[in-house]
Amino acid sequence: MMDHLPERTVICLDMRSFYASCAAALEGLDVMETPIAIIGNKKRKGGVVLAASPPLKKRFGIKTGMRLFEIPDDPAIRLIEPSMEFYIRVSMEIAHLLNQYVPKEAIHVYSIDESFVVLDGTERLWGPPRETVARIQDDLLRQFQMPSACGMGPNMLLAKLALDLEAKKTGFARWRYEDVPEKLWPVAPLSKMWGIGSRLEKTLNGMGIYSVGDLAHAPLEALESKFGIMGNQLYHHAHGIDLSDLGAPLIEGQVSYGKGQILFRDYKRREDVLAVLLEMCEDVAMRARTARRAGRTVQLSVGYSKNALGGGFSRSKTIPEETNETMKIYAVCMELFDEFHDGRPVRQLSISLSNLADEYSMQLSLFDRTKWKKRKLGETVDELRSKYGSDAVLRAVSYTDAGTARHRAGLIGGHVK
Missing domain, CATH: 3.30.70.270 (Reverse transcriptase/Diguanylate cyclase domain)
Known part of the structure; x- marks a missing residue:
């Protein structure tokens, strides 16, 4: 090899x-x-x-x-x-x-x-x-x-x-x-390996794979059957093989658009949490639109306040058609929140859009005649923000006490300018 x-x-x-x-x-x-x-x-x-x-x-x-x-x-x-x-x-x-x-x-x-x-x-x-x-x-x-x-x-x-x-x-x-057999194969847990997150680690553990050595000796056909092209990459990475160009993502299947933040205080009301989620969906959707990408899987992670003993949940939902429209992503987040939130105060939020495809063209729907207009409106807002700043155009929720976008517009990389 x-x-x-x-x-x-x-x-x-x-x-x-x-x-x-x-x-x-x-x-x-x-x-x-x-x-x-x-x-x-x-x-x-x-x-x-x-x-x-x-x-x-x-x-x-x-x-x-x-x-x-x-x-x-x-x-x-x-x-x-x-x-x-x-x-x-x-x-x-x-x-x-x-x-x-x-x-x-x-x-x-x-x-x-x-x-x-x-x-x-x-x-x-x-x-x-x-x-x-x-x-x-x-x-x-x-x-x-x-x-x-x-x-x-x-x-x-x-x-x-x-x-x-x-x-x-x-x-x-x-x-x-x-050096791979001696230095890389003993590595465990799998999340210590660059490119393997906690969710992927759990899935691999369920297949009886607990170390990088286990991954290297797993049947390639089984990995490809389970993960597709990412299974092929995982197998070869476990052998130290990487043919990607400088700067290319090492595991293509892991590319997604996401945003997470620790809230300024404990958010106890549903409408306050949803206000922040809408702002975050706007940001994720804008990044996807800018890259001419759209996704089918939306993941929502919620962390509860330490004052409520911590914990939280992370759930995802895959929709039938790729989207990079803010309100569609937000609708999925709202559905996941209402289904899995147990009422405790929220202190941390994270969302991601994955299962991506290139946005070559818009698939028009007989039942949604405003789809193209919504896409152009989103694109126009993105251009205004790119030219005049992230707070040039904001949704009304950003002007409520719960909104965080106006404050974060005054930061660079999440920190004080």
């Missing part, structure tokens, strides 16, 4: 404690010495910890996702509100740094703090790939005070796995095809 597989030199570079490192640089602090917490809103005791420096995690046990009231009142701890404009600018400057080593087409910015880089053909300029990585990591530390970790492999998948499963502990790791 390993014959004739591509042998590229791909690295996956991760900026350790990126947000805390940026904040430390801005404040003239050492991120590896100072306990730093990036807080969404310092004025609210329930403000979320968006990032934590290594000393804050190690000395005080504070992790991302915890709340401001959980942080000890210790003068050594620095509480800093985020500045997303600055973080994005730093991320762009890091991309410029990488461009000094390789051409732009050899760089794929995977997220604000993580990038894939192909080092093929750089040996004559910078020496062996391991030395090039050392140069890049040294530049990051010297120019940005940014510690980093790097995974290297013959493809995107093995580079990312080398990073996540080894390099984040050691600083650097290189995985080759021959």
Whole structure:
């Protein structure tokens, strides 16, 4: 199976404690010495910890996702509100740094703090790939005070796995095809494998597959029968095989459009929850329309308040025809909410549109003569928001006490500008 597989030199570079490192640089602090917490809103005791420096995690046990009231009142701890404009600018400057080593087409910015880089053909300029990585990591530390970790492999998948499963502990790791049985197959639970979420993990567990090794030795026909093309990809990924181009999604079947948010307070009334859901459906539908995609499966996840003992539910429904229309997506969300909500206060909401298809043309219906008009109206609103800002045109629910869209329009990436 390993014959004739591509042998590229791909690295996956991760900026350790990126947000805390940026904040430390801005404040003239050492991120590896100072306990730093990036807080969404310092004025609210329930403000979320968006990032934590290594000393804050190690000395005080504070992790991302915890709340401001959980942080000890210790003068050594620095509480800093985020500045997303600055973080994005730093991320762009890091991309410029990488461009000094390789051409732009050899760089794929995977997220604000993580990038894939192909080092093929750089040996004559910078020496062996391991030395090039050392140069890049040294530049990051010297120019940005940014510690980093790097995974290297013959493809995107093995580079990312080398990073996540080894390099984040050691600083650097290189995985080759021959390392897969020893390093990848023992990995369990399956959700530790890049590209496998909790729902897919449960389905695989139901098939008797609990480790990556189990997945690698499962019958290919059974996986393809169960998951279609994604089953084929899962099988080959378990063997470390990835033939995708730089920047392509590794598991095509997992592509979806989604949005989630932690609410500002406990929402107890149905109409308040539905107001936020409508705003979220508008955002998801707009992203799908912009990409000329439509989906059939709508998933709604609801998290209950900690004051109500937590918990929640996640349910989905598949409709007969693909859609990217806001109100149709909202109607499914409303149906799922009314069926599965048990009345407890809601603190977290998430929706997604999946089972996607390209929107080549609109299928007209004899019973819905306004379908094309609704599609054009949605497109017009999308254009206005794109040109004049996300709050240029809002639904009336956004002006109620329950609405969150107006507040979030003043944020970048979910954080204060």
